[in-house]
Amino acid sequence: LLSLSVSCVHRAGFHMHVWIAICAFVVLPTVLLPRLSQLGWLSLLGIVTIFGVVITILANSISRYSDWHSVKFKTPSVQHFPIALGIIIFGYAAHGQFPSMQIRMAKPMRFGVALNVAFLVVACLDVSLALLGYLAYGNDTKDILSQNMSQPWSSIVDVLLLINLFVSYALPMFPVSALMDSFLRHFFPLCGNGDAGGLRLFYFVTTRTFLVGLTLLVAVSVPNFHLLMSFIGSITCVILVFVFPCVFHLVLHHRRLNFFGIFLDVVLVLISTSAGVSGIYASYIELMSG
Numbered sequence: 527l528l529s530l531s532v533s534c535v536h537r538a539g540f541h542m543h544v545w546i547a548i549c550a551f552v553v554l555p556t557v558l559l560p561r562l563s564q565l566g567w568l569s570l571l572g573i574v575t576i577f578g579v580v581i582t583i584l585a586n587s588i589s590r591y592s593d594w595h596s597v598k599f600k601t602p603s604v605q606h607f608p609i610a611l612g613i614i615i616f617g618y619a620a621h622g623q624f625p626s627m628q629i630r631m632a633k634p635m636r637f638g639v640a641l642n643v644a645f646l647v648v649a650c651l652d653v654s655l656a657l658l659g660y661l662a663y664g665n666d667t668k669d670i671l672s673q674n675m676s677q678p679w680s681s682i683v684d685v686l687l688l689i690n691l692f693v694s695y696a697l698p699m700f701p702v703s704a705l706m707d708s709f710l711r712h713f714f715p716l717c718g719n720g721d722a723g724g725l726r727l728f729y730f731v732t733t734r735t736f737l738v739g740l741t742l743l744v745a746v747s748v749p750n751f752h753l754l755m756s757f758i759g760s761i762t763c764v765i766l767v768f769v770f771p772c773v774f775h776l777v778l779h780h781r782r783l784n785f786f787g788i789f790l791d792v793v794l795v796l797i798s799t800s801a802g803v804s805g806i807y808a809s810y811i812e813l814m815s816g
Contacts, residue, residue, distance in 0.1 A: 543746055546742060546745045546746055547742065549692075549745075550738050550739070550741065550742040550745075552692060553692055553695040553696070553738065554734070554735065554738050556568060556692070556693065556695060556696035557695070557696050557699055557703070557734045557737065557738055558730070558731065558734055559696060560730070562626065562627065562630045562700060563630070565696050565697050565700060568693040568694070568696060568697070569693070569694065569697050571689070571693050572689075572690045572693045572694040575686045575687070575689045575690040575693075576651065576686075576690055578682075578686045579655075579683055579686045579687055579690070580651055580654060580655065582679060582682050582683050582686065583655055583658050583659065583671065583675075583679075583683065584654070584658055585679075586662065586675055586679040587658040587659070587661055587662040590662045590663075608760070608801065608804040608805040608807070608808040608809070609805065609808050609809055609812060611760075611801055611805055612757065612758075612760040612763075612764075612802075612805035612808075612809060614652075615760070615763045615764060615767060616758060616763050617648075617652075618645065618648070618763075618767065619762075619763035619766055619767050620698070621766050621767060623697065623698060623700065623701050624637075624641070625701075626700060626701050626704055655671065659671045659674070662674070671683070672684050672687070699734075699737060702737060703733065703734060703737065706733060706737070707733070710729075710733070714729060754809075757805075757806060757809035757810065760801075760802045760803075760804075760805030760806045760809060761802065761806060764798050764799070764801065764802035764805070765802070767798075768794055768795070768798035769795055769798055769799060769802075772791040772792075772794045772795045772798075773791075773795065775791055776788065776791050776792075
């Protein structure tokens, strides 16, 4: 969100910390929505904006079709691959939100199908954006693709992505809020009582504002957030997405698994652990170097 807005901040004359505070103020009302069904409408708007981004980038890439023949794919950097892998895993590690989402679905039994479709769509969008961007700009492609694009393409993509990031902020915060409520309920039982209207409202607004404030603190303290994403992705997300599912699968079903099933789980644990360790090391080196 901040990287997308750097040029806008400079043109407006804002200090970056002022812009961070503005962003926190704008997303705060979305966190105050109490029900997941209400957040669903915001997520739907986010999906629409993402498809708008894909269509815009597709149109821009096609408009530069004459330059495609001059694109030369360079050899991937082994040094930066662990960092990129950590960022990618971070983007798919939504597993902490799955239980609360499944429980609140009208048809929870169809959660698996919905999840598979969602991951497939996201993967197709990621590959499409990366491929089209590289075809259009080659080795000059920047981390934020809109910084390569000319007007009005750049402004359209920036606006759509900003809308998406604003409306998508509250959904991953929902399970965090629920977990915090479950923990604090033991210390403030009245705040979880539906009859204590005013006190419960004060608790709700205070805790959600506190979470947004933590996000604000991280945004101010960590300028290279993509490296932090890679670092976290290489630790918690690798464990959450790869290691724990395989380990739990072995523990719960080892008596029914054949040799191939056990072998596959063990191999996934070993490979993901190795990738996570290399990602941690590479991200740490980049963070320390500035």
